[in-house]
Amino acid sequence: MLSVLLIVTAAIFFTGIIIRVKSVASGRKGPGILQPIYDVMRLFRKGVVYSETTSFIFQIAPTIYFASVIMAMLVVPFGQSSGVLSFNGDFIFFAYILALGKFFSIIAAMDTGSSFEGMGASREALYSMFAEPAFFILMGSLALLSGHTSFQEIFAALHIGSQISYALAALATFVILMIAMIESSRMPIDDPKTHLELTMIHEVMILDNSGFDLGLILSAGFLKFAIYGALIVNLFIGVIPYQYAIPAFFAIQFVLAVAIGLIESFMARFRMSHNPQFIVVLTSVSLLIFFGVLLILQKFM
């Protein structure tokens, strides 16, 4: 329960901080931290416009997408306290329930019959496919290291002691961060602020969504960020008591948001054709983690 509260709180500020950092970095004052939330609230109060080409798929898809992110949020733990749902193999459920949302957002984009949205849909399907093995290998390595198969038990049992485990935690952070970038369609995979539809992934998929539905999609995006942030935090706060862990949670989420803002300000998006190679690198990094775990457990005898 605690994790849900924390994730929702973090989600409220996360995107605002990114936008603020980007504005400051480009020499502007920028909107308030809560501006994205105001935008979403406004959208929730609005009516909807549908394309004539679309069918009911297009109308139910944003809701299912939102629901899938909520369900994914429910299994994420916070340190010693488990998520609302916690069971053996919950990270498999985590990945697959997010896939449900993705499936619907992809077919909803295809539903509009627009060539641009189809393009975004195709990229989304391809990139998330590449990210999946990395996530499963990473979780497999952590499961092997800790001897457990649920998020909460894995994170609670992770003890960062030796030098190798520091390296592993750093690599794991990198992998989860990059998966978060792919899943939330941020730089360097995707540029949400680009001006050309041809070069977008996620933004172009939701071109035709409006009003309530767009609000759902955007808020699901905010939550997704905070969920992955929470996963990263969990890597480090295993046994720390709450009075330190909760500030640490917000501190790490804040640093993440600032880092993303800075990256997006000073880096260009990868060339679309380089993205798959980059994402495959993720799988190799997670394999590296796996071998590191083997090293710690002294399996190479």
Add this chain to the structure above:
Amino acid sequence: MSFIWAFILIPFAGMLLIPFLKVNWKGILAFLLVLFNVLISSYFAWQSLIGDEMSFILPGSFVTGPIPIRIDALSGWFMLIINLVFLTGGFYGLFYMKVYRNQSQNLSLHGIVFVFQHAAILAICVIQNSFVFLIVWEILALTSFLLIIFEHEHISTIKAGINYLIQAHFSLIFLMIGFIWVASRTDSYDFQAISSFSSSVPEPVSLLLFLSFFIAFGIKAGFVPFHTWLPYAHPAAPSHISGMMSGVIIKIGIFGILRMLLVVKTDLTTIGYIILVISLISGLYGVMLAIIQHNLKKLLAYHSIENIGIIGIGIGIGCIGIGSGNQILAAFGFAGALLHTLNHSLFKSLLFYTAGNIYQATHTLEIEKLGGLIKKMPQTTVLFLMAAIAICGIPPFNGFISEFIIFTGLYNWLSDASLVSLLAAVTTTAGLALIGGLAMLCFTKAFGVVFLGSPRSDLPSSCKEVPFLQLIPLYIIAGMIILIGLFPLAFIEVLSKPVGLFTATILQTNPTQIEVFSVLQPINLAVWSTVVLIIGLLLFRKYALKHRSGSFGPTWGCGYVSPNTKQQYTAGSFVRTYSKLFAPFLSIGKHEDEIHGVFPPKVKYHTSPYDKIEKWLIDSPLKYNKSFMGRFVFLNNGKLQFYILYGVLFILAVISIPVIYQSLNSFIRFLKLL
């Protein structure tokens, strides 16, 4: 005993009646006969699943020896799957075949063969006499051939059928090798003889014996590289037959492998690794090729290879579990494999039936020509969508449950100590995850292009939803898909008996219920909460939008004001990045016209996907074989006298070779004496 005779005689009498009936009644009688067999066999199958195994011995004849018939839980599980698919397929076929009503004789044959095949396939599950088994196996091959070539006026159909026939007989050869080997050593056709023989010989020999069976059944099941018949046969057959082939006939290969695992006593760890590697390759290769197919049925056929791979992964880790004494791993592996067998036969037959609906309505299965069918065939669309989500292993449907069980097994495997198994476990996990991602790419493409957007070519004006009666079997299957997704525990309970057959060798108590249950209970809760949350949110959205303005407009064309349907994203463009990335594994023929001049004429762009393994393994050996055999073509000169001469020469050779051998032998003995 009398049941057996009823099972044989009543359908046989009915089959003889079929040709004399009116066209409408042929199908109905065939369906009733199948129904009759279903009722009898399901009773026994269910008995065996609740723990009352049957076995009796038919006297047989001088040639076959006694014919033991044993219905254990494994047979029972597969018989129920077979019955379900044959019932729904038969009912669907009644309507699907209506267009062919003018081909009365063809329909008679089809009906007879349909009943015959059902009987044969059930017999395969229970007969444990290798001689009779080979006979029913051959009946299955021949009946499938006849069912495939229903539309034999098309050359491609006949070609696909013959391709299948040849490969089915390769399967028969390997099966014969195994059976004759055992029979020649033990002088018995009973499967128990295989058990005793394989436990009496050294392990490498019994491993070889198992591999021979594995290849035989692997060809039927469609494991890579024995899969090449499958993508031809499935699209060529009428849709209810393709659904059944994918749902049942390739599963009988899985059944054979599982049966042989129970019968052949050998080193299960090695076998497990072999099956695991082949399955992983099958899974990946199947879906990789499925993505680039432009024919809907061919796409589904390649997907069957992928799912056979997933089932095989389950069997593989199950074997390794037994071999290494890890009963939890074994229980997860076999439970996942058996449940996925059921699941795949459900969603794959549903997919093929919906593809049949599409073919009936639009007369094409070319994905690139379709589009926007959701407006014309809403029920078919929803059914296809459900099956597509299920086949991608996404909750809340049944595919997720079986993949979850296999994944849990894999993660349990990680507690194993040895480095090899750890590497195997992590590779398989990554492979399975990649398969899931690729399947999603494939089915978002198939569903998105076929059903959504606007039509990409002029569809016939008669394009509309099929009659409701025809949709009934589809709804039944869809109901099963939901049922397994939401109440998996009931099915696991039924599964505990067949899984127990495998795990019994290492453990007295049955771990399936305890372990798999304890893992599935919370996931069941999670799936339920997902469903409740989605429904709740949808209702809330409906309530919230009740008083809002909702309006319709054209799709945003990014500033372009007169888009047409040709500018939609096509299936080819949807997977273009993918096919460029995976180019080394794929073989895509391309034909492209260059665009010339200011006012260019019509140009064409054509791609034709092909199978690289087929090219290496089937086509090029055939080419060499042909050129080698071409040297002997002078023998085939069309003169009768020569043919008689060949016959005489052959008989002479048959007689003289033993004589020469004997005299040579005595000559050598004589030399040795010297």
